[in-house]
Amino acid sequence: MEPRTVRDDASRAGTAPTGAGEHPPPLNLVYLAGILVAAGLAVGAVWTLRRSALPVVLSLVAPAILLALPLLFGLPQVVAVVWALLAGGALVLGSALLGRWTGAVPVVSGTLTLVTGLVWALPERYTTLAAVLMLAATALVCAIGARRFSADGTRHEPGGRAATLFMGGILLWALALVVGVAFLLGNRGADGTVQAHWWLLTAAALLSGATALTLGRVLPPAPSGSGGDVRSDPRRLFGVVGLALLPSAPLLALPGNAPAPPLLPATVPLSAPSHALWAPAHVVLGVPAQAGLLATLGVLVAGALVAGLVAVIDRHRFPAGAALVAPPTLVPLPVLLGAPFLVAVVWTALVGAALFLWTHRLRSSLAWLPGVSGLATMLLALGWALPQQYAALVVLVLLALTALVSARLRHRLDPRVPDSPNGSCTG
CATH class of the missing domain: 1.20.58 (Methane Monooxygenase Hydroxylase; Chain G, domain 1)
Known part of the structure; x- marks a missing residue:
């Protein structure tokens, strides 16, 4: 077999080598040497003329040197x-x-x-x-x-x-x-x-x-001027x-090949038969079959990390962070695990009810946020339950019970609320 002939860069360019046995240096080393010499001249000039500006020049020269290394060496x-x-x-x-x-x-x-x-x-x-x-x-x-x-x-x-x-x-x-x-x-x-x-x-x-x-x-x-300029905070x-x-993290952890559970199912309201109560939740809601335990664990870990970050960085905003992260973390769990449709609906309503009732225990300026988040979650449960009449009735009963418990808690925590319409009248 005839040996292969290897030609250098000079022969490819149509030029002959300068002498027998001589090989020109690789161009990447030539370019690197030029970059280093130019950078050295710049640093030397600044060192000679104004040493206080040397850190600034180094921070300007460093990217040109560092970015050239992987390109010149073909990494x-x-x-x-x-x-x-x-x-x-x-x-x-x-x-x-x-x-x-x-x-x-x-x-x-x-x-x-x-x-x-x-x-x-x-x-x-x-x-x-x-x-x-x-x-x-x-x-x-x-x-x-x-x-x-x-x-x-x-x-x-x-x-x-x-x-x-x-x-x-x-x-x-x-x-x-x-x-x-x-x-x-x-x-x-x-x-x-x-x-x-x-x-x-x-x-x-x-x-x-x-x-x-x-x-x-x-x-x-602080404002750089000497006057009374007040900069917005x-x-x-x-x-x-x-x-x-932060609440978007649990949603991003959901399986990427399937959409998140919808706000309203595609089924005609109150048209699903009674056996649909025990069908898998993703079938009734009209979403593709979800992954199981691994996806569920990913959503839970993401939600726990969100709660932990808010508690460590800004504990005063923890109630607001918990109210925002709880629905996207807890609501998809029955759908991910393939639980029955009725279980998913009831679970979603209970999550919303817990958030709504938690409002009465808070004394911060953001106490209203768990109430709004809980109410939205309960309305989501009602929207999911619309395809089946029994599921819709169960959610309505849970909504009524939540309203009753909320009224009793408000009365217990605020004694100024009268027991009867005539309770506020004085003799």
Whole structure:
């Protein structure tokens, strides 16, 4: 067999080697040497002229060097993406080591490096979700750092470490949120997605919600002017957004190849026969057969993590967080386990009743939220029960009992409520 002839780059280009036995150096090493020489000249010039600006120059030069390494050495896409994300995260978090105002430069350069890694990750679902997770995790660490550096309860100085980390946390959190929502809208129900994709997106939702709650505990930077400028306080807005994001985690943990249980079944009201009470809930509700124990465990774990995060980060908002996360965590359980239709309807009504009655035990400004959440859950149970008349009657009875118990609790907790219409009259 004739041996294969291997030609170098010079012969491919139509040029002859310069001499016998001489091989030109690989171009990747030439390019890398050029990058290192240019970076060294820039750093040397700053070191000679103005050493105080050296951290700023290093934070600007580092992305050009670090991002070039995986490309010049032909590393796999996954390695290049992870390398870019780690480099960008290190730059953003390293801003806490710099002085006032100079920390904003590594935040911007690190964010752009993370965006580069995100763009490299877009062709594949797993790498895209890994990039979203890295963005959300870095944003959470920035928010925790900003809260730590402003733990004295006073507004931090503009350009300081707390303000820099606060800015970096907001930038990365918003970017992770936008990319995560785009992934959800573009891939929910699409071919090629697996349950692992939705568990990764669930983790990203948990991190994003925790970041928003943590940002809601950080005082914004003080006004930079000397006048009486009063800057609006965004903490309440971040807290509301965090509470709205966290309950989505149990819903994202549901099987990705089937829709969530509908608000109203497709069956004609009161037309289902009596034996439909004992049919599987997903059959009567008109949704595909769900996975069993594994999907149920995933939803429960997601709900428990949400409750734990709210309790650790902002315990004052725990009643609101529990009221929002309980329905998406508990309501799908009978459907996931293939329980009978009557069991699913009664379970949903009982979850709503428990939330509605819990309102009387709360004394916070958000005590109304469990009541609204519980009422909406009971109305959902009534909507599910409409295809079968006996199921609808059972839910109506439960609604009436809940109203009766709520009235008795209100009377017991508020003695000013009279026992009879004439009880408020005086002699």
